[in-house]
Amino acid sequence: xxxxxNAATSWPKPxxxxxxxxxxxxxxxxxxxxxxxxLANAAERVRLDAREAVAALFNLSDPFRIxxxxxxxxxxxxxxxxxxxxxxHVVTTGIEHNAVMRPLRALEARGVSVTxxxxxxxxxxxxTSIERCLTPxxxxxxxxxxxxxxxxxxxxREIGALAQARGIPLLVDAAQTAGVxxxxxxxxxxxLLAFSxxxxxxxxxxxxxxxxxxxxxxxxxxxxxxxxxxSRSEQEVQPDFLPDKYEAGTPNIVGLAGLVASVRxxxxxxxxxxxxxxxxxxxxxxxGLKGIAGVQVYGTGNAARxxxxxxxxxxxxxxxxxxxxxxxxxxxxxxxxxxxxxxxxRTLGTLPGGTIRFAPGLFTTSDEIHRxxxxxxxxxxxxxxx
Amino acid sequence: xxxxxxxxxxxxxxxxxxxxxxxxxGLDVKLVPTPRELSSDCGSALRIAAVDRAACEExxxxxxxPIDRSEPLTD
Numbered sequence: 001x002x003x004x005x006n007a008a009t010s011w012p013k014p015x016x017x018x019x020x021x022x023x024x025x026x027x028x029x030x031x032x033x034x035x036x037x038x039l040a041n042a043a044e045r046v047r048l049d050a051r052e053a054v055a056a057l058f059n060l061s062d063p064f065r066i067x068x069x070x071x072x073x074x075x076x077x078x079x080x081x082x083x084x085x086x087x088x089h090v091v092t093t094g095i096e097h098n099a100v101m102r103p104l105r106a107l108e109a110r111g112v113s114v115t116x117x118x119x120x121x122x123x124x125x126x127x128t129s130i131e132r133c134l135t136p137x138x139x140x141x142x143x144x145x146x147x148x149x150x151x152x153x154x155x156x157r158e159i160g161a162l163a164q165a166r167g168i169p170l171l172v173d174a175a176q177t178a179g180v181x182x183x184x185x186x187x188x189x190x191x192l193l194a195f196s197x198x199x200x201x202x203x204x205x206x207x208x209x210x211x212x213x214x215x216x217x218x219x220x221x222x223x224x225x226x227x228x229x230x231s232r233s234e235q236e237v238q239p240d241f242l243p244d245k246y247e248a249g250t251p252n253i254v255g256l257a258g259l260v261a262s263v264r265x266x267x268x269x270x271x272x273x274x275x276x277x278x279x280x281x282x283x284x285x286x287x288g289l290k291g292i293a294g295v296q297v298y299g300t301g302n303a304a305r306x307x308x309x310x311x312x313x314x315x316x317x318x319x320x321x322x323x324x325x326x327x328x329x330x331x332x333x334x335x336x337x338x339x340x341x342x343x344x345x346r347t348l349g350t351l352p353g354g355t356i357r358f359a360p361g362l363f364t365t366s367d368e369i370h371r372x373x374x375x376x377x378x379x380x381x382x383x384x385x386x
Numbered sequence: 387x388x389x390x391x392x393x394x395x396x397x398x399x400x401x402x403x404x405x406x407x408x409x410x411x412g413l414d415v416k417l418v419p420t421p422r423e424l425s426s427d428c429g430s431a432l433r434i435a436a437v438d439r440a441a442c443e444e445x446x447x448x449x450x451x452p453i454d455r456s457e458p459l460t461d
Contacts, residue, residue, distance in 0.1 A: 033398040036419055036430040044402040062450035063403070231397035232427045241452060244397050 001331045002368045006361030007148050007176060007309045008335060009198045009205055014265040017203060017258045024257035031250055033230035043253050050256040051243075053263035057201075057271070058193065058211045059184035064242040068251055071208035072175040073099040075194035078210060078224040078246060079171045080104060080142070086111030088139040091130055093154065094118040094347035095147040098340045099194075100173055104142075113137065121349055122300045123152030131162055141170050145177040149344045149355060150299030151282065151309035153181065160189030169216065175199060176307055179266045180278045180362075185213045192216060200274075201266060202362065203259035206252045218242060225249065274362060281360045281369055282308040288373030289358075294380050298348045298355060311339075311348070311355035314380045319356050322379055326356075330375035334358050389436040390459040392418065393443070394426040400451050401430040407449035408432065408442050415442065424457050433459065 003011055024046060030039035032047045051063035060066065069075045080103045084090055090107075092100060094116055108114045115133045119125030130141065141163050146153045156172055163170035169191040174183060178193075179200025185193060190213060197207025212218065219240075226238045227248030239245055266274065283303035289295050294315040299306055314322055319336035326332040337354040338345055345351045360369060395401040401417060408415040413434060420431040434442050439456060446453055 036398065036401075036417070040398070041402060041417065041430070044398055045406070047399065048403055048406065064399070064450060229397065239396070241396055243399060 001333060002364075002372055004332060004334045004358040004360055004364070004372060006199065006364070007339075007357060007359035010200065010202050010361045012363055013202050013204070013258070014262055016261040016265065020261040021204065021254050021258040024254055028257075032253055035230075046257050046260060047251065047253060049260040050263070053260055053267065054195070054201075054209070054211070056267060057179070057183075057263060059186060060211060060214065062214060065212040065214060066209060067212065067243055067246040068207065068209040068256060069246075070206055070252065071198070072173060072194040072196040074224075075208060075210035076100055076142075076171070076173060077103050079140070079192050079194070079221065080107060081224055082221045083140050083169065084112045085139075087113075087137065089113040089115065089135050089137040090140045090142060091115045091117060091133045091138055092142045093125060093130075093144060095123045095149070095152060095154070095344045096142075096144050096341065097148050097173065097175065097344070098342070099175070100142055100144065101341075101343055116343060118347060121347060122298070123147045123150045123344065123347060124300055124305070125154065127155060127158045127162055130159060134166055134168065138166075138168050141168055143170070143172055145172050145174045145183075146181065146307045146309070147299070147341070147344055148176050148309060149339045149341050149350075149357065150311045150348055151176070151306035152299050153177070153306055156190065157188045163191070164189045169220075176309060179263075179271065180274055180307055182271050182275065185211055197255070197259045197262075201259065201263055203262035204255045207255040207259045210246070212242075218245065223248065269362070277362060278308045279303050280366065281364055282306060282310060284366055284369045285310045285358055285360070285373065288369065289376060292373075292377050292380050293382055295376065298350065308361075309357065309359045311350070311357045312376075313350070313353070313355055314376070317379075319354050322356050322376075325379045326372075326375055330371070330378070332372050332375050390433050391436050391439050391456050392421060392424065392459050393432040393434065393446070393456045394420060394424060394454040395428045395431065396452065396454055397428050398430055400453070401428055401432060403449065404432050404446050404451045404453070407445050407451055408434065410449075411441065411445035413438050413442050413445065421459065426454060428454070
């Protein structure tokens with residue numbers, strides 16, 4: 001079996017992730033922040049370990065600027081619903097996931113003005129095309145760091161420089177880049193970064209969060225969810241300090257125990273080294289698929305400008321039948337169709353049929369890429385010559 | 387007799403981070419229940435020798451741990 005659905009969730013996880021979760025359930029098990037007994041404190045130390053590991057990954061010195069949520073989607077909703085009010089304007093791009101587009105469309109129905117910068121058909125865009133759309137009412141720029149459909153990476157640092165120069169906060173959806181692409185909040189001038197814990201960070205599902213830059217004033221951002229925090233329990237209003245302001249309710253501490261192990265693994269391997277592996281796999285995939293008659297590959301076609309998320313189609317075949325054949329006849333697991341990103345498919349010209357998406361991961365080998373490409377060649381009806 | 391102070395926090399996450407930051411700075415600290423005569427948001431406090439108070443507060447500041455306040459510990 002060849003698992004090429006890492007853009008949905010990474011698998012397998014590093015050795016130690018499952019063990020850390022089992023150990024937590026068996027030996028700690030308590031609710032952090034709710035008491036001062038030994039097990040509650042041990043749970044709080046696990047949560048602090050997770051904050052410190054993720055803060056190190058994004059080059060933040062204050063671990064309390066890492067907020068844990070159920071995932072990137074929740075973190076994105078927190079920012080969009082917090083910063084955008086009726087009458088305000090937001091600029092976004094033509095490669096967004098529905099994690100951004102659906103809350104924006106819901107806000108639009110309540111009077112928020114939304115501009116989608118379409119960009120080029122390969123998913124890339126010029127920073128000047130964002131700049132042209134800014135108005136005095138623009139309250140936020142929100143961009144996908146890398147497309148979950150075609151892998152194209154947007155020039156976040158340049159967009160960050162523009163946003164900073166205009167005094168507009170920048171929210172980056174790093175679901176496809178955290179852990180596989182170097183990110184430094186300060187240097188990249190990212191105010192708010194939504195991350196997934198279970199993709200490139202190699203942790204369990206149900207983890208993720210929001211990284212808040214040290215220059216962003218949290219008084220500007222109200223919480224999305226209010227509730228118990230274990231602090232200021234005599235008050236019926238939400239605490240105004242980090243991290244409690246944004247972390248109401250019992251956290252997914254078992255998931256965070258796994259995330260500690262997975263992010264430490266990523267830090268040990270090094271994001272630069274992981275990026276080299278990711279680039280190598282993307283380059284092999286793009287070259288291999290482009291070499292097959294009748295196969296169209298989407299995106300820039302340049303592995304240096306994308307993450308290892310590669311979409312393609314075989315002329316005259318539906319995605320569903322190709323994916324079914326890849327699994328049944330060759331054991332290749334991938335994702336066909338529309339990848340929760342209709343606006344991105346519109347940009348790429350792949351509505352309504354969608355694409356077949358190959359997303360290798362850190363544990364995918366170049367031999368597996370070779371075999372997957374060969375499987376596509378056979379499904380496409382072209383004789384293998386390798 | 388050694389004199390102690392307790393450092394009070396707004397939340398347990400801060401108290402736990404404070405304990406870690408102080409220990410990393412080589413300070414001898416202990417996480418204790420907040421004395422009942424001192425009102426605080428958080429049930430846990432950090433006990434430290436009075437002579438180490440300034441060094442501890444500095445270590446916490448460097449580690450971005452917000453503190454509520456520090457109080458002398460009386461028997």
